[in-house]
Amino acid sequence: xxxxxxxxxxxxxxxxxxxxxxxxxxxxxxxxxxxxxxxxxxxxxxxxxxxxxxxxxxxxxxxxxxxxxxxxxxxxxxxxxxxxxxxxxxxxxxxxxxxxxxxxxxxxxxxxxxxxxxxxxxxxxxxxxxxxxxxxxxxxxxxxxxxxxxxxxxxxxxxxxxxxxxxxxxxxxxxxxxxxxxxxxxxxxxxxxxxxxxxxxxxxxxxxxxxxxxxxxxxxxxxxxxxxxxxxxxxx
Numbered sequence: 001x002x003x004x005x006x007x008x009x010x011x012x013x014x015x016x017x018x019x020x021x022x023x024x025x026x027x028x029x030x031x032x033x034x035x036x037x038x039x040x041x042x043x044x045x046x047x048x049x050x051x052x053x054x055x056x057x058x059x060x061x062x063x064x065x066x067x068x069x070x071x072x073x074x075x076x077x078x079x080x081x082x083x084x085x086x087x088x089x090x091x092x093x094x095x096x097x098x099x100x101x102x103x104x105x106x107x108x109x110x111x112x113x114x115x116x117x118x119x120x121x122x123x124x125x126x127x128x129x130x131x132x133x134x135x136x137x138x139x140x141x142x143x144x145x146x147x148x149x150x151x152x153x154x155x156x157x158x159x160x161x162x163x164x165x166x167x168x169x170x171x172x173x174x175x176x177x178x179x180x181x182x183x184x185x186x187x188x189x190x191x192x193x194x195x196x197x198x199x200x201x202x203x204x205x206x207x208x209x210x211x212x213x214x215x216x217x218x219x220x221x222x223x224x225x226x227x228x229x230x231x232x233x234x235x236x
Contacts, residue, residue: 003040010061010216015070015209017045018216021062023196023223027053037062052078052146060087060201060218073209078146084205087141087151088130088220090198090227092171093160094137097127102154106147113167114149116157123147125154133231134178136163140202151199163227165197173198173227178234194227 065071107120161170172192
């Protein structure tokens with residue numbers, strides 16, 4: 001993957017970077033992928049450490065600490081749950097979430113997926129519907145805890161899985177599902193508008209090492225915008 005770190009920096013000071021991670025790039029070392037975000041960042045910032053991580057297919061904001069002191073400072077904020085994170089997701093269905101609280105324990109399974117289970121770790125997410133389309137909605141998800149696949153499993157539990165998240169019950173978005181008389185091309189097989197789960201880490205806020213707040217927002221990537229544009233076109 002071609003990745004120019006300077007084109008993806010949303011915020012920079014002497015202690016932190018906030019980077020807009022593209023989908024398809026692992027945050028840390030993945031045995032199946034020779035290249036990952038931290039490796040690419042360290043080519044320009046050798047002492048860098050990721051303060052948290054995003055799933056490989058999830059795009060958006062991620063904090064990079066430029067020193068051990070900066071890492072410890074933001075790690076404490078994650079532990080105390082004072083880092084504010086907002087994700088945007090397109091979901092299957094038209095829920096009317098109004099800052100709905102979702103508290104359900106999550107258990108991680110040996111294959112890396114998760115499930116809701118009384119044996120799991122406490123997990124809390126707030127959900128708010130931003131826009132509604134014909135059969136889908138744009139939802140803001142604000143996780144308080146940071147469990148693996150937390151937003152994905154909480155939305156799935158509510159019957160509104162993330163569009164394209166086939167692991168947790170989401171369906172790939174096909175234009176034929178909303179456009180009457182849609183015809184496939186010569187190949188005869190319709191391709192989804194977005195070939196991954198529709199989840200984007202939109203905003204993040206934390207306290208910098210100097211005591212000042214750090215806020216960063218990542219624009220939607222091309223595939224996420226394309227999906228929203230198609231949903232908007234056929235809005236009832």
